[in-house]
Amino acid sequence: MNKLKLTIKAMIALATLCLLMASMSAQAGTQVEGIRIWPAPDHTRLVLDTAGKVDHNMFALSNPSRLVIDLKNTRLNTDFDKLDLSGSPVRRIRSATRNGTDLRVVLDLVSDIKPRSFQLEPNQQYGHRLVLDLIDESGSRLEKATKPTVTHDSAGKRDxxxxxxxxxxxxxxxxxxxxxxxxxxxxxxxxxxxxxxxxxxxxxxxxxxxxxxxxxxxxxxxxxxxxxxxxxxxxxxxxxxxxxxxxxxxxxxxxxxxxxxxxxxxxxxxxxxxxxxxxxxxxxxxxxxxxxxxxxxxxxxxxxxxxxxxxxxxxxxxxxxxxxxxxxxxxxxxxxxxxxxxxxxxxxxxxxxxxxxxxxxxxxxxxxxxxxxxxxxxxxxxxxxxxxxxxxxAWQKQNRQGGNAISQHRVQSGDTLSGLARENQTTVSELMQFNGLRDDRVMVGQTIRIPSS
CATH class of the missing domain: 3.40.630.40 (Zn-dependent exopeptidases)
Structure with a gap:
């Protein structure tokens, strides 16, 4: 009988220990093991390496600009201060324990941003990750769109x-x-x-x-x-x-x-x-x-x-x-x-x-x-x-620079620029541009250079 009582007590103690360990494990949750930052012209990507999936919530604040990320049942196991923030809109990263088990991360920002977050599964290089995109909606750091440029030709032919x-x-x-x-x-x-x-x-x-x-x-x-x-x-x-x-x-x-x-x-x-x-x-x-x-x-x-x-x-x-x-x-x-x-x-x-x-x-x-x-x-x-x-x-091809494809025509009575254009399978505007003419009038005896079509 005593042996039975001891056995029952031992089983109860074991069950209590298992429940305690499960409770401690649940309390321990996951942890942030590393952090990386990737500044781009129109956004900055901040990546938190986590030991597993993490429940999180985030919200932005203004005056001053901040982004707050609350990670449930998570503790910090890395040093944010070692992260190089140059070239990004983040001035400083702060963190503190919240509600005893949660982790709050605060990003002090240079200006307001639009935040977006998602989680990534492990791959061949990284484990679980929480990805935070800080989107610069103003596009202040994005290289402005360019119109067709001219860098190599003074006549205005674009690149x-x-x-x-x-x-x-x-x-x-x-x-x-x-x-x-x-x-x-x-x-x-x-x-x-x-x-x-x-x-x-x-x-x-x-x-x-x-x-x-x-x-x-x-x-x-x-x-x-x-x-x-x-x-x-x-x-x-x-x-x-x-x-x-x-x-x-x-x-x-x-x-x-x-x-x-x-x-x-x-x-x-x-x-x-x-x-x-x-x-x-x-x-x-x-x-x-x-x-x-x-x-x-x-x-x-x-x-x-x-x-x-x-x-x-x-x-x-x-x-x-x-x-x-x-x-x-x-x-x-x-x-x-x-x-x-x-x-x-x-x-x-x-x-x-x-x-x-x-x-x-x-x-x-x-x-x-x-x-x-x-x-x-x-x-x-x-x-x-x-x-x-x-x-x-296109201009070089039409004129075939360096070859003998450019012909010349001496204007005779009755010649018109439109007639020369038709005969040589080109356009009046091309002939005007090629000869530096301001209008389509030509004079008898004038030499007109005609590019091959």
């Missing part, structure tokens, strides 16, 4: 604008090679090299969607290209596969299936109605009925895909001379960054970072320069053949 997009960035490392090389780092360095090469080429100017280690949403990358009035959008990536064998560079354009879905998306969203489609054509969806808008979008998207395939083929041909190709032709897929209805867009996979040899190559400056040079040459080859109207390249 071809190429927007270069380095994939991934910030909290998104992209693919990671066997030696730990991160895609986001490789493609950013390569994008800078490519931009420098383009900017040194007369008749071109380059813009970058991201200039540092931060993340930009996929749709926002194409929005930036449109704000820059881009003639071409080039997104640079480094491929990966589950096995180390695949290798080689690839070039992608948008698939027709992706174009169809994108047309539907543009028609479905009312804010797109006032957005210009076809930068040089000035076609607008504003005020159009669905049928006409659909036709305009379909025509614009088809032209954009055809141009993308053309420039992609030129780039692939140049890459073939400096690197191994994964596929011999331009591939097509429904990548979100390629879905601009009015801008020819290509995605270049510089190689497989999951392949040990290609990872080693991509980590070197000389190889990145070889690839960037090939992309530049491919882009230039395409635009020399099909330059956008109004550009220096």
């Amino acid at each position: 071809v604008i190429v927007v270069i997009d380095a994939g991934h960035g910030g909290e998104d490392p992209g693919a990671i090679g066997p030696r730990g090389t991160r895609e986001k780092d490789v493609v950013l360095k390569m994008a800078h090299i490519l931009a420098d090469m383009i900017n040194k080429q007369p008749g071109y100017i380059a813009k970058l969607t991201r200039t540092g280690d931060y993340y930009i949403g996929l749709r926002n990358r194409t929005i930036l290209a449109r704000k820059y009035s881009a003639d071409l959008f080039v997104s640079v990536h480094a491929d990966a596969f589950r096995t180390p064998q695949p290798k080689g560079a690839s070039v992608f354009a948008l698939s027709q299936r992706g174009a169809t879905s994108e047309t539907a998306r543009w028609l479905a969203q009312s804010e797109n109605r006032s957005d210009l489609i076809g930068g040089t054509g000035g076609v607008s969806l504003d005020g159009r009925d669905d049928m006409l808008a659909g036709v305009l979008l379909d025509l614009s998207m088809t032209a954009s895909i055809n141009a993308s395939l053309g420039v992609g083929s030129s780039v692939l041909g140049k890459l073939n001379s400096v690197a191994r190709l994964h596929k011999s032709g331009v591939e097509q897929a429904a990548f979100a960054v390629l879905k601009s209805p009015d801008i020819p867009s290509i995605l270049v996979e510089a190689g497989f970072i999951s392949n040990p040899q290609e990872e080693k190559n991509l980590a070197t400056d000389w190889y990145r320069r070889k690839l960037a040079g090939a992309i530049m040459n491919g882009v230039d080859e395409y635009f020399r053949k099909t330059p956008p109207p109004g550009t220096l390249l």
Whole structure:
């Protein structure tokens, strides 16, 4: 009987201990184990590494500007003071225990922001994360949109604008090679090299969607290209596969299936109605009925895909001379960054970072320069053949500088500028611009220079 009593007491003690441990575990909750910050021109991303999922609530305060984040059943296990806040709207981060078990984090801000938060599951590099986006709605730190620029020609012929997009960035490392090389780092360095090469080429100017280690949403990358009035959008990536064998560079354009879905998306969203489609054509969806808008979008998207395939083929041909190709032709897929209805867009996979040899190559400056040079040459080859109207390249092609394609005509009685334009398959305005004429009047004996058409 005594043994039975002892056994019952032991079981009760064990059950009590288990309940106590469960209670302590529940009280312990999770913890913040680290913090990172990624300042971007239009937003700043603050990432809290947590031991597990966390319930949280946040609210913004003004005068002075602050953001308060309450994390339930959480304790702090890192040092916020060691975080470099330069380049961000955050002046200071404070924290304190709240209600005995909760953690309150306060961000002292330079100005008011619009906050957004979400949680991420563990990946191959990080564990659980609470992501806080501090959005600068005023756009005070964002590089202003540019109109077509003139940098190389005093006669006012604009540059071809190429927007270069380095994939991934910030909290998104992209693919990671066997030696730990991160895609986001490789493609950013390569994008800078490519931009420098383009900017040194007369008749071109380059813009970058991201200039540092931060993340930009996929749709926002194409929005930036449109704000820059881009003639071409080039997104640079480094491929990966589950096995180390695949290798080689690839070039992608948008698939027709992706174009169809994108047309539907543009028609479905009312804010797109006032957005210009076809930068040089000035076609607008504003005020159009669905049928006409659909036709305009379909025509614009088809032209954009055809141009993308053309420039992609030129780039692939140049890459073939400096690197191994994964596929011999331009591939097509429904990548979100390629879905601009009015801008020819290509995605270049510089190689497989999951392949040990290609990872080693991509980590070197000389190889990145070889690839960037090939992309530049491919882009230039395409635009020399099909330059956008109004550009220096279009003017050079029409005049074929350095050749014997410019003819001269001595004006005779009865000649008119419009008649000369018709005979030589050009326009009156082109003849006026080419000869520096203020009007369309010509005089007998006057020499008119005529470019080949």
